[in-house]
Structures are given as C-alpha cells and as structure tokens.
Amino acid sequence: MKEKLSTSAFPSAQLADKIGMLAADFQRRFADFEAQKSRLELLGNPFAVDVESSPPNLQMELIDLQCNDALRAKYAAVGAAEFARFLPDTMPQLGIQAAQTLSMFGSTYLCEQLFSLMNLNKTSHRSRLTAEHLHSILRISSAQSLTPNIDELVEKMGHHQVSPSTSNK
Template sequence: MEHHLCAVKKAFQVKLLLWETQMHQCNLPHFPCCQVMLNQVGRTVFPNMHFGDFEEQKKNFELLRNPFAVNVETAPVQIQMELIELQCNGTLKAKYDTAWPAQFIHSIPAEMLQLCLHAARTLCMFGSTYLCEKLFSHLQSILRISTTQNLTPNINELIAKKRCQASSSDKMT
C-alpha cells in the first residue's frame, strides 16, 4: 500500500509540474475551459504558481517506511528518544516485520506520542494528495456540467431510441 501511495504522490507531482510549465507558456490543453477563458480575457488571469518540493520530505518518508533502519542521529530531535525505545523493542520489531508500514503505526504505543504525531503528519500528506488528485480527476466533469447548463435534452430522440421490454407475464397472454 505504501509503495502505491508513493507512486500516486510521484505521479501527481509530475502532473503538477507539467501543468505549471504549460501554464507559464499559456498552453492549457488539459484545461480546455481555462484555455477558452485565457483566449477571451487575456494572459493576466493566470498568475504563476509554485508547487513545493517533496524532496525535503524524504527522511520523513523513510522514517515512516522503516523506523528500525533510520539513523537516530539524523532523525528529528523531538523523536530521537522515542525512536531509540522503538528500535530496541523486540516485540514492536516483530509486529513491524509482519505488517505494512501504514498498519504498523497503529502498533506504536500511545506513550510514544511524538512518533505517533510524526507518522500522522507524514501520512496526512498522502491524504491531501489523494484529495487533490480526486478533485482534478473530477474537474473536467464539473466544468462540463457548469458550462452546459443551457443545453436541453432531445426527449423525442431519446424516446425513439428506447426499446419496449415486455415482461414474461405479457408474453403468456
């Protein structure tokens, strides 16, 4: 699961970088409604945007992925003592060896509050990525619906294409 979350995060990051580059060039092929707006009102509508780099989060991801392999000296100071306790706990190591990293964090004792908070902060980044990706995946549909409010269905054509289905009781009579 963690590998999938990392892949989803990476794909989303690459998409955002592509969109940012295209936006700077005022080339919006993935956002046709925005391209129409750009053509109608001009280039000043779309300001520059910046997406933060996840590279600085690599240590946090590694700490979540395998807390038993992380060098305590390079870990954030507020979790170093708890990390030592975790790494020295054979029972927790055995639980880690049999669970996914995202499942293992539920095994971290409540007394290791800083480790729990660190894991929660790291995992919530993936939730945000998921929500953003979900938003962008539905953006086209939302824009299409909002721009087609003046369309009316051709009821006669829809009825003509509909086939009548007789029930089995109608066939017997």
C-alpha cells in the first residue's frame, strides 16, 4: 500500500505515532488488570490454579475445592461467573475473593447500561424531558426489583375516588 500511495495520502510516520499513543493509552487504562491477574485466573478456573502460588489464606480452601468432584462438575455445568454462588459455607475466603472480583465488572456494566439508556431517552424527539424526568427514568430502570405497594396507592387514591356519573342514563 505504501508504495502505491503517496506519503501525503498515507503518512506512515503520523499513523505510527497514533498507534503508539493508542498502545500507551491501552497500557495505562488496563494496568489494573495486570495487577489483578491472579484474581482473574482464580475466578476463571479455580481448578487449574497452582495452590502453592496462591495467597496463604486461600490455599486450604483451594485444596478442598480441587479435590471435590461434585464441585468440579458444578463448575463445568454453570461456568465461572455463576460458580461462586455454589461455593459451600466451608470455603468463605474463596467466596469473598469471587465476590470482590465479580463486583469489578458489575459496576462497570451498570454504568454502561445506564449511559446507553440515557442516550436512548435523551433524543431530539423527546425535547420536553426535564432533568427530573431523566432522573426518574434512570431510577426506575436501575432498580433491581421494583414492586408497587398497592395498598398504599389505593389508600392515597381513596381521597380522589370518582363516583360513576348518573347523567349517562
């Protein structure tokens, strides 16, 4: 490509600089993942983790886990993300480790989800939405389990009950 195009159409030095800046930005943004590598490996497959290189507070639980064929089968059935829910109470440190690691991704996912929802609702076709409307939309959509209190709503509406009109006879 470089030989077929002039240097003005394909400025390779400028592109190399841009790619270098992009690589440095990736390195900076994902530096935390390198620090969390052992945690991610533990969550990814606790049955393949080297017990001796793992933290001392997890070693005994890892030995018990890796020797348990029923838990190995459960891991194969449900996968890495769901497996932490099936850890027995006798392995609290592994449960804490899994919860801490999984919480890193849940909060990021929730932020991305809410940002996408805001973009969908805040369009030029919906110009009358106020900040209060958008706040309510985000609050409702981010609620994990939202159930109405019917009794309270009926009680509040009791003051405004409208009787059937007698003029329709």
